[in-house]
Amino acid sequence: MSIIESLQWRYATKKFDPKKILAQEKLDILKQAFNLTATSFGLQTISMLIIKNDTLRNELLGAAYNQSQIVDASHLLVLCVKNTIKEDDVDDLFDNVSHLRQTPETILEPFRNNLKSIMQNKSLEEQQEWSINQAYIALGNLMTVCAVERIDSCPMEGFDRAQFDAILKLNERHLKSILLLPVGYRAEDDMFSSFKKVRKELKHSIVEM
Amino acid sequence: MSIIESLQWRYATKKFDPKKILAQEKLDILKQAFNLTATSFGLQTISMLIIKNDTLRNELLGAAYNQSQIVDASHLLVLCVKNTIKEDDVDDLFDNVSHLRQTPETILEPFRNNLKSIMQNKSLEEQQEWSINQAYIALGNLMTVCAVERIDSCPMEGFDRAQFDAILKLNERHLKSILLLPVGYRAEDDMFSSFKKVRKELKHSIVEM
Numbered sequence: 108m109s110i111i112e113s114l115q116w117r118y119a120t121k122k123f124d125p126k127k128i129l130a131q132e133k134l135d136i137l138k139q140a141f142n143l144t145a146t147s148f149g150l151q152t153i154s155m156l157i158i159k160n161d162t163l164r165n166e167l168l169g170a171a172y173n174q175s176q177i178v179d180a181s182h183l184l185v186l187c188v189k190n191t192i193k194e195d196d197v198d199d200l201f202d203n204v205s206h207l208r209q210t211p212e213t214i215l216e217p218f219r220n221n222l223k224s225i226m227q228n229k230s231l232e233e234q235q236e237w238s239i240n241q242a243y244i245a246l247g248n249l250m251t252v253c254a255v256e257r258i259d260s261c262p263m264e265g266f267d268r269a270q271f272d273a274i275l276k277l278n279e280r281h282l283k284s285i286l287l288l289p290v291g292y293r294a295e296d297d298m299f300s301s302f303k304k305v306r307k308e309l310k311h312s313i314v315e316m
Numbered sequence: 317m318s319i320i321e322s323l324q325w326r327y328a329t330k331k332f333d334p335k336k337i338l339a340q341e342k343l344d345i346l347k348q349a350f351n352l353t354a355t356s357f358g359l360q361t362i363s364m365l366i367i368k369n370d371t372l373r374n375e376l377l378g379a380a381y382n383q384s385q386i387v388d389a390s391h392l393l394v395l396c397v398k399n400t401i402k403e404d405d406v407d408d409l410f411d412n413v414s415h416l417r418q419t420p421e422t423i424l425e426p427f428r429n430n431l432k433s434i435m436q437n438k439s440l441e442e443q444q445e446w447s448i449n450q451a452y453i454a455l456g457n458l459m460t461v462c463a464v465e466r467i468d469s470c471p472m473e474g475f476d477r478a479q480f481d482a483i484l485k486l487n488e489r490h491l492k493s494i495l496l497l498p499v500g501y502r503a504e505d506d507m508f509s510s511f512k513k514v515r516k517e518l519k520h521s522i523v524e525m
Binding site: 139147159207245262302309314 | 318319320323324326328345347348349350351352353354356358360362363364365366367368369372408409412413416417448449450452453454455456457458459460461464465471473484489511512513514515516518521522523524525
């Protein structure tokens, strides 16, 4: 199927079939796809939680305004950002470049120092905003990858981030929750799956120059 | 090729071949894919410019810090947001839902009013920030679609948005430029295309619970 047919196939799944579980092979694709997401400077200040545990998901349900996808989906993906960006994060990246590409440190050093200074010049809030943008790129990538793999998903911005962070003890991991993406398979009786997709006409969203 | 192989194939193209131009069929896929991007509430407060005009791109070059992809790529995509969200935008969406799905207004009305009130309660800055998040989702989607279609691309956050807005007269269209994505085909001698992809090990970006 073409990529456009895949994008037309996807929709924000309102009702998942709780009995249909993603195969390990599909989960591995989602992990790889998340990790391969392009991020600014390649710094990867985002992380993904994959939550299967039902007890935990029941605890999270109220903090997501009782949206049933939280517990009914096969897995709940939580996209997170690092709560701060440190010199060590920049060093980890460049050490990795040096290791994987055998690039000499004399070439890397100015880039390493430049990126440290860019990050140091951002306030904590600016660092987080910058990382949040990267989390949205990952969301866009993952929804498309899901569509290609015929995995249903439902993107969610609306949930209580502070409550999620507390329940998932994210502070201990230096993370903050930003976006949710329950993934799995649509219930046969999810009436939204048969609704016509609503989009603007191309002439109202695209300008050619 | 698998979706993971496609994501591994893509890289931030540093040097495009200015002689290789995207076929109309490929451009049509990018238009459809942008328009099919999931946006919050389906409100689509984002637009995409597709710039082919060389004179215009030469004018933009300086405002993008002379990054050669601006002029060398086959086309320059500019992802934009509406500079304000009005009642009319919400009405356009629900009129479209009503038209495409034949949903009765009695059912739509509470949702229509609720979304108007959500948007009215946001400051201009909050409206724009909200739309900017959607532009990042579109960027994530488009990069993946490009990879699947073997179109090279290079995401860019670093450019002078105000200068772009002025050169492209975006205020007349009630738009603001947010992100750039030159698209086309890599030059044979872009040394970055042969570099090993640098990513964290999965255990450092993913947590299973």
